[in-house]
Amino acid sequence: MSAAFERLAAGAIARRRSFGLKERRAALEALRAAIGAHESAILAALKADLGKPEAETRLTEILPIQSEISHTLRHLRGWMRVRRVRPTLAMLGTRARIRPEPKGTALIIAPWNYPLSLALGPLVSALAAGCAAVIKPSELAPATAGVVARIVADLPADLVAVEQGGVETASALLALPFDHIFFTGSPEVGRVVMAAAAKTLASVTLELGGKSPVVIGPGADLARAARMIAWGKFANAGQTCIAPDHVFVPRAQEGALIAALRAEITRMYGAEPKASGSFARIINARHFARLAGLVDEARLKGAEVAVGGTADAQARYLAPTILTRTSAEMGVEQTELFGPILPVIGYDRLEEVLERINAGPKPLALYVFEKERTFIERVCAETSSGAVGINVTLAHYLHLNLPFGGIGNSGLGAAHGIWGFRAFSHEKPVLENRFAPLGNFMPPYSGGKLKLIRAMAKLLGRIG
Numbered sequence: 001m002s003a004a005f006e007r008l009a010a011g012a013i014a015r016r017r018s019f020g021l022k023e024r025r026a027a028l029e030a031l032r033a034a035i036g037a038h039e040s041a042i043l044a045a046l047k048a049d050l051g052k053p054e055a056e057t058r059l060t061e062i063l064p065i066q067s068e069i070s071h072t073l074r075h076l077r078g079w080m081r082v083r084r085v086r087p088t089l090a091m092l093g094t095r096a097r098i099r100p101e102p103k104g105t106a107l108i109i110a111p112w113n114y115p116l117s118l119a120l121g122p123l124v125s126a127l128a129a130g131c132a133a134v135i136k137p138s139e140l141a142p143a144t145a146g147v148v149a150r151i152v153a154d155l156p157a158d159l160v161a162v163e164q165g166g167v168e169t170a171s172a173l174l175a176l177p178f179d180h181i182f183f184t185g186s187p188e189v190g191r192v193v194m195a196a197a198a199k200t201l202a203s204v205t206l207e208l209g210g211k212s213p214v215v216i217g218p219g220a221d222l223a224r225a226a227r228m229i230a231w232g233k234f235a236n237a238g239q240t241c242i243a244p245d246h247v248f249v250p251r252a253q254e255g256a257l258i259a260a261l262r263a264e265i266t267r268m269y270g271a272e273p274k275a276s277g278s279f280a281r282i283i284n285a286r287h288f289a290r291l292a293g294l295v296d297e298a299r300l301k302g303a304e305v306a307v308g309g310t311a312d313a314q315a316r317y318l319a320p321t322i323l324t325r326t327s328a329e330m331g332v333e334q335t336e337l338f339g340p341i342l343p344v345i346g347y348d349r350l351e352e353v354l355e356r357i358n359a360g361p362k363p364l365a366l367y368v369f370e371k372e373r374t375f376i377e378r379v380c381a382e383t384s385s386g387a388v389g390i391n392v393t394l395a396h397y398l399h400l401n402l403p404f405g406g407i408g409n410s411g412l413g414a415a416h417g418i419w420g421f422r423a424f425s426h427e428k429p430v431l432e433n434r435f436a437p438l439g440n441f442m443p444p445y446s447g448g449k450l451k452l453i454r455a456m457a458k459l460l461g462r463i464g
């Protein structure tokens with residue numbers, strides 16, 4: 001048994017009495033202060049782990065958690081409120097309410113690509129819901145894992161703990177009887193997590209990945225589309241779960257889109273992105289080799305490198321790369337790229353694109369660039385994905401009035417704002433009897449009672 005789990009779980013019942021709005025707010029304020037106090041360590045850790053530029057760390061690691069905290073502080077009273085519900089006809093004479101209660105002790109398993117915000121973001125929701133939590137950061141971003149541990153050390157030890165380590169640590173934690181598991185990572189490991197949760201019947205939130213396509217319509221503003229796609233794809237060197245994975249473009253506009261993307265890459269990262277202070281690095285040698293291998297394989301099988309393609313293993317640098325003439329036999333069209341490689345695929349009819357998207361696993365995000373509403377609506381209505389971005393990439397992640405999550409292979413459940421709060425809460429129905437005539441339905445079943453039950457069944461069958 002993990003000592004941290006024991007410590008946290010032991011306090012669960014006492015916390016039901018003592019972890020109200022005021023205490024939860026205090027915990028969130030303490031987290032906010034701890035993040036502020038460790039800001040320079042955060043910037044240094046992300047530089048060390050991912051070569052992340054300061055602006056990107058502030059925008060994609062610190063800002064999302066700080067805004068999640070402020071949003072939660074502002075709305076928590078409302079989310080925690082016990083909600084009265086009206087009685088249905090069969091329940092006349094009763095009073096009913098829904099009472100959100102903390103699930104208990106939660107396990108948060110985080111990935112390496114946004115190693116701070118994906119460890120602490122779910123913690124905000126867990127604390128808001130009144131849960132205690134153990135965080136297992138990714139071992140592949142060790143500097144950030146260390147900072148997460150230092151931040152959490154500023155919070156009460158019986159409320160939050162960090163367990164550092166790799167697969168072995170995660171497996172040991174998964175065997176413990178947590179009440180909820182919030183996992184962010186790959187679909188493959190998501191399956192392992194769900195199988196482990198089946199043993200303890202813990203509820204799960206799975207924030208997974210996959211290939212998120214972009215569909216460009218014939219009426220799209222290509223310059224604007226290219227700007228959004230280049231930003232979404234090359235931020236964090238493409239190591240973003242909702243990064244555009246590949247682009248479908250009407251065949252006639254393929255050349256113009258590539259020219260626009262090339263111009264955007266130069267505008268964002270200069271003629272030599274390796275020298276740019278705005279472009280991140282690949283997390284480790286294994287992932288670098290995987291990505292370089294994907295480009296080599298695509299080239300060998302006939303793809304063309306329209307932009308980039310250069311690499312430096314020592315620096316774990318892979319240039320922003322655009323591939324054309326890719327095909328279904330190549331790895332780049334099969335696996336989640338999770339790096340700065342963008343296949344651009346020409347199409348003749350929208351139906352082909354929709355068929356292709358619908359034939360694969362459901363994506364985490366789907367982006368559509370077009371001015372014409374019917375085209376946008378068709379793509380939206382005829383595909384299924386975790387989210388849709390119209391003429392925008394990535395930004396839905398920051399919209400806290402939208403649920404963030406996947407569907408099927410890209411995830412289960414949702415995070416952010418009230419959806420994060422609900423993930424860690426049990427919505428407990430409470431029914432209170434006042435003068436419900438329930439005695440009429442209890443044995444002995446006289447002829448009169450049978451008649452009444454028949455009449456009730458008929459009536460409720462009609463009006464509910």
Ligand SMILES: NC(=O)c1ccc[n+]([C@@H]2O[C@H](COP(=O)([O-])OP(=O)(O)OC[C@H]3O[C@@H](n4cnc5c(N)ncnc54)[C@H](O)[C@@H]3O)[C@@H](O)[C@H]2O)c1
Pocket residue numbers: 109110111112113114118136137138139165166167170171184185186187188189190192206207208209210240241242336338364406410411
């Ligand atoms: N939906 C989202 O919000 C979101 C966000 C970021 C990343 N992702 C996805 O995460 C993936 C990349 O992250 P990653 O490489 O860190 O994912 P990963 O699944 O390899 O690892 C995630 C976490 O699980 C742990 N883990 C790994 N193997 C395990 C096992 N066998 N048993 C138990 N735990 C195990 C790791 O230690 C790590 O903490 C991509 O697929 C990406 O799309 C999704």
